[in-house]
Amino acid sequence: MATRLVERQFFGSKMGVRVTVFGVILATLLFTTIRTGQAAEEQKNNPPRIQVIPSQYDFGEVPSKELSHTFIVKNSGESDLEIYHVWTSCGCTKASIDKKMIEPGKIARMVVNYDPNVHRSSKEKKNLQIRRTIFIRSNDPRAPEKSVFIYATITEGE
Secondary structure (H helix, E strand, O other), rough: OHHHHHHHHOOOOOOHHHHHHHHHHHHHHHHHHHHHHHHHHHHHHOOOOOOEOOOOOEEEEOOOOOOOEEEEEEEEOOEEEEEEEEEOOOOOEEEEEEOOOOOOOOOOEEEEEEHHHHHHHHHHHOOEEEEEEEEEEEOOOOOOOOEEEEEEEEEEOO
């Protein structure tokens, strides 16, 4: 009887609700911390591995026009590969990837677009050789920043 009275007074009050909510939040944080630790340990023992196919692409000799190529980004590791950021070495080159999280054995597609007309001087030059770099930052501990290259020889201006 005394226990019921204490329970009713404690859990029936605003203080009891606050304690209950606090307990739920604390339990959630504890569970999340344990799961995060387990995931980090799993990733440490079985890390993701980024693989880009092909690692470079040569458009060859082309007129001064926009060019595009799709690269395959594969996770050949044993835990999820997270793509943090994709950027390029020059404003004339844009890159985008269709997935930021790639499961083991799965792929994403990265489209790279090059526009030689961004540079005024390239319109006037013939046989202009270009090399642009695409950078991929990920959670692969062996290659946290992967570089991919495109090449072209611009044969004529527009």
